[in-house]
Amino acid sequence: MKLIVAYIQPDQLTSVKQSLYEKKVFKMSVTNALGCGQQKGYHESYRGSDIEVNLLKKIRVEVAVNDEYVKATIDGIIDGARTGKIGDGKIFVLDMVDCIRIRTGEEGCEAVG
Amino acid sequence: MKLIVAYIQPDQLTSVKQSLYEKKVFKMSVTNALGCGQQKGYHESYRGSDIEVNLLKKIRVEVAVNDEYVKATIDGIIDGARTGKIGDGKIFVLDMVDCIRIRTGEEGCEAVG
Amino acid sequence: MKLIVAYIQPDQLTSVKQSLYEKKVFKMSVTNALGCGQQKGYHESYRGSDIEVNLLKKIRVEVAVNDEYVKATIDGIIDGARTGKIGDGKIFVLDMVDCIRIRTGEEGCEAVG
Amino acid sequence: MIVRNRFKSFALGLVILLVFSVGAYAVEVDAGTVSDEMFTVNNVWMMVCTFLVFIMHLGFSALECGLTRAKNTVNILFKNISIVSIGLLTYTVVGFSLMYPGEAFAGGFFGFSGFGVGTDAAGLTSAYNPGYTYWTDFLFQAMFAATAATIISGAVAERVKLGSFLVFSALYVAICYPIVGMWNWGGGWLAELGFHDFAGSTIVHSVGGWGALVGIIMLGPRNGKYVNGKIRPIMGHSMPLAAIGVFLLWFGWFGFNGGSVLSADPGMVSMVLVTTNMAAAAGVMSAMVVSWIVQKKPDLSMVLNGALAGLVGVTAGADVVTVGGAITIGAIAGILVVLAVIGFDRLRLDDPVGALSVHLVCGVWGTLAVGIFGHAEIGGLDNELSFVSQLIGVGSVAVFSLVCATGFLFAVKLVMGLRVSKQEEIRGLDIGEHGMESYSGFQIFTTQ
């Protein structure tokens, strides 16, 4: 089991959801986040003073999948999120030791899907 | 050391906190998130057009614990979060390599508690 | 590759960014969170009833780094976040199996930086 | 001036029903009792007061939204804009004729001069009244009417079914309020008795307050308010909205009380504005002091309620008290409101916006205070003021309002149900009743 964490552009969320659906990945969790990477920030100016904003708005997607789905999930995310511009984001893959469905108490691979 | 990540229903947070306390787990971090799983979404309608909302409000709880506490923590979360209805959420368990307390610099198991 | 997760005081974010920069760690993702630990909460009162608030505002910082940067990153966070007062927060280190840059499809260590 | 001999009036009835009715009135045309100029300036002042009372509905909306949770905001705004409209329309159809039936149709307790509104040419001259035309009279009174229902809205917020509330409001504002209003302002038995309620501490505010009390009891507290015998505060989601609400209500009170003089009489109106403002200011200060002492830190929501408390308190006697009297009434109202908010919570009466404490408690207090601090000669009244009359007024209005509210609410409960499901309450009435959100895009914790 793996926990896949992806940072994507906010406006790509809908298309990421779409392409994950096509890969039969239906479950995910989403948080909003600020990210700082290669992408240049922008300047805000307020009452005459400048401020550089380099924490840009991003969406953090978390998907827990069984190992056989890892590739599909990663591909799905890339398909949906890639625009080719700097700032498209990253995917991190973590090992997951266990997974439990709260409602039923199911454990492991059963619980993931 | 494990990092336990749980997605629960927002209104169960108080009771999860409660039951973790009873299990002597006092530390945790909470973020709000949107989740998409088995639970059906609902329809919003705005100015005559419909939209299906299937990213539902969830709470993400993160608890870092030493290995001997893993079971207690999972049980605590289940106790507090289970309502028996679809949408109760999931628990993900990750391996944690290290933990540091920023204030003192303590490392490892010491730092977790 | 490691994924480093740190909970820090909100007002230390700027100085954490600063000291990570000095350590040549330029990329990170930030979410806001609520935390509950050793730090005492405070009382709010609304229309005559009291409520104890013990979920305090925190910032969650996530940095993916290659193994040789782990120490520098942890030191950077500690440098920037330590005030010596309870509530300074914690750092969790997780093993990361893989990393993909969405824009280019690069994988592994390449993708992290 | 343009002469219109007959007016036909049609009125859109409750929610869907269209009630068409034609009213032909024959007010006797006296020679005008004041000069055209005086009549015009009086009427201008009354129209100004009318729009001030209108904007109070925005005040009520903002206050109610501010002191409740973000997930019920659409619902609250919806209720409030509907109530204004329902109030105006039902007042057209039956309210005005019930409240001011005129001598021909009068009775001590009940009178009705037919459906709809309309006037002949005399209604547009000072023969109708030296202070205003027929239309100004009607509109000013119609704006008042909706207020009683709006008060209830705040008390039952965050759990009442939309449809049920609208039907109840329509009934209450169409029937209960005008009948009570007639007792005093329409020349009924309370007026005969010498009961004095200048601008409605009892007639408007406590009528709303009693309705709110019944609503709160019949609905029960919001989910999560009283848990394991402990009070868990449910915080309002926007203090700026609450403050905007209170400032606008205070603003509107210039018209609510200032217009109740029913003319632009310079001495009287300006004195009423002074007593009104002083009571509000005193209510703020005393609520602040009490809140600071009782709650350790001064609570903004209490101080906002304090301003309203002072205003409601002085409303019954704004024309018969000295400045000192007004300050005293306001200060006591400010104390009462803080203690009442805390007290009602102890009694497990869950009132999200403090409607009971403000409108009921201070409405009663203000009416009784007329018997204590009022001087008939200040207001140029014909009769003496008496504590006993005031008490009778308060009591009889209480009984009638409680009966009406209970009856209507029971009927509505039977037919439509009163309260939304627990699940809907948790998710919020915005999604449950309207399928939309009030702050799309904003991240809002909904743990409560």
Added chain:
Amino acid sequence: MIVRNRFKSFALGLVILLVFSVGAYAVEVDAGTVSDEMFTVNNVWMMVCTFLVFIMHLGFSALECGLTRAKNTVNILFKNISIVSIGLLTYTVVGFSLMYPGEAFAGGFFGFSGFGVGTDAAGLTSAYNPGYTYWTDFLFQAMFAATAATIISGAVAERVKLGSFLVFSALYVAICYPIVGMWNWGGGWLAELGFHDFAGSTIVHSVGGWGALVGIIMLGPRNGKYVNGKIRPIMGHSMPLAAIGVFLLWFGWFGFNGGSVLSADPGMVSMVLVTTNMAAAAGVMSAMVVSWIVQKKPDLSMVLNGALAGLVGVTAGADVVTVGGAITIGAIAGILVVLAVIGFDRLRLDDPVGALSVHLVCGVWGTLAVGIFGHAEIGGLDNELSFVSQLIGVGSVAVFSLVCATGFLFAVKLVMGLRVSKQEEIRGLDIGEHGMESYSGFQIFTTQ
């Protein structure tokens, strides 16, 4: 009274250009036609109406912000406060002289009495007009002027370039609006024809509406609104702001229509206020019913639009309809607005705030309704009301406004471009055009 013999007037021109102009007017000094007192009270009422119309601009701003996304809020507020100022200044420089050229300079279709404003002593007495002084006249009219541009602002929100919009607005409000206004209120050919538009259903609202239509077509829909042939709603970010907007607009309408009587005539003004309020209330109720039926759950934004629909609808005939007529007009407007919002969306005309549905559709409806429900004798008019005249008025204003709007917008598009880049649109105009955020610190999802 203080006598001032000559006034020089300077006027700050469009955006940067300062246009200095001196106007010396010689209104013939008649003996006053009304008493000083009557003149004063008339003028007080007109000044009151002026500030009521002013606050409508806050209403428009709040409504537009509320129904759009948080990331464009700074931009919307910026546009709105600029438009008021541009409207006031251009009206000073050319607008007033175009709209009310006076007999000396009049023509049926066009007249101009020179740059700037100014009056001699007679302008301050009832010799100028029994209802108001020259200055009151000017300011009241100037407040109206900006409204037409503000209407367009809502329709093109979230994608129009700031500079382009400001230039377009300046042109539209300086040239198109006053010329159309002159046709009717300035005594031009529509007035001669017997066309009746009491307070501007056509002259103000549909002029704005036609401009909005052209803007919407030329700009195209917002990114993400119509995807793969499906309509994806883009939700407004703050229903409280939207509701504040509508309440303030309703409030302002007391002045918009009440002031259009052009005096404080008690009977006429109070009747107009009644018809105005009743139409608004009816609009709320009928929009509620339709929305409840069509959308399954009642939509707050529709009901808010319903109130405005009723108000816009009754604006043309508020002085010539019965209460029943007003309710009917308002109720139909409330139905129309809901269907129009849905209909325009089907036509892929992306109108974030419903400006077309409210101002154009109901403006046209209200104007035509005068030919159906209006009675000339109620308003004391000299001429008869006719459906045909109304139709001619609606049509001719449509043609002229469409031509102006298209011309101006094309010119602006050529020189400056009209629409922001897609990237800027996604990130939000607040950052793109102003480099700032409207809700600093708040977490806002920007997936849309």
Added chain:
Amino acid sequence: MIVRNRFKSFALGLVILLVFSVGAYAVEVDAGTVSDEMFTVNNVWMMVCTFLVFIMHLGFSALECGLTRAKNTVNILFKNISIVSIGLLTYTVVGFSLMYPGEAFAGGFFGFSGFGVGTDAAGLTSAYNPGYTYWTDFLFQAMFAATAATIISGAVAERVKLGSFLVFSALYVAICYPIVGMWNWGGGWLAELGFHDFAGSTIVHSVGGWGALVGIIMLGPRNGKYVNGKIRPIMGHSMPLAAIGVFLLWFGWFGFNGGSVLSADPGMVSMVLVTTNMAAAAGVMSAMVVSWIVQKKPDLSMVLNGALAGLVGVTAGADVVTVGGAITIGAIAGILVVLAVIGFDRLRLDDPVGALSVHLVCGVWGTLAVGIFGHAEIGGLDNELSFVSQLIGVGSVAVFSLVCATGFLFAVKLVMGLRVSKQEEIRGLDIGEHGMESYSGFQIFTTQ
């Protein structure tokens, strides 16, 4: 009219202390100088202006909230509603008697006619003043009084202790403001000198501004504003609130300046409204231009300040300038305000809302501008206008206000301390001073 021979007045004193005082006044009863009708209409206008000035306090509150951070919003609202109340009450107890001691008690620099307020029957007739009754006079002036303290509130926001601020405000508004006011409007030495300050550019706005300056210097900048020699902007949390504030202030200015005519004189009042509005519009446009040039992108907060700058600027001379003069004054004020905001920041004077730039800089500018653009004959003044008198007025008020503010603030600092702890400042004054949040449920980043 109702005759009241003696009024007793009680007044709730500062914060806790109740000061009871009885005032018995004997204004000589002249035969009325104007007709009853004229007196009534004058008085109606003045009452209208009074409620307009009242709602400015909501404007100030909203603006101050909007331009500061969400974590201090409860505190700001609390301060503002308290100040209105404190202002009204202290003005009752001492302010009115200090500011308008009347001939019997007058002095060039100081006069006092005893505690409390009250009038005999003559105070309710035009014998008191052809423009208003005693009570209208008092209430209108009392509404002005609170304004000076409110101005300071914005400047010291986000770091001042609640209790200390309230005590300071009470002192400043009870003592400093009325004494300065008397110098000019109460018939004191500045009036004798021929100093002209129509509605208070100096008497109200710069009195507030100087107090703000002392407050800013004594408190120091907010934590995090100036770091390592660099200016780090601290963004306001809600631009819609800020815009609501400015629109309401502009709205209120119709009464602030319109009421300062002290009657409903049609020519004079309407001209004053025109100059007032034109200056505001010009301030918006020039601030926009300057901000666009200097900051590259036009800053909404600057343009909002520009409107206020124009209004403050024209306040001293609204009755003595031409329309062209008003536009010029407003335009220059709009330029000054943008440069001043940037300038004060360079000087490390941390003024969250721009109170110094708006009220002090433009207050001074407006007063001096009377000496440049003013024509005594436009305002029908007895004396000539002179730049030197204006300068003396500005200077003497500066000295007195600075001395008062410094004295009071030092005293308060000694006894209670002025500034909250750094930790409280970081967490927010809402939790520190009030134990509550302003936006419960919303996720707000508090990194700043």
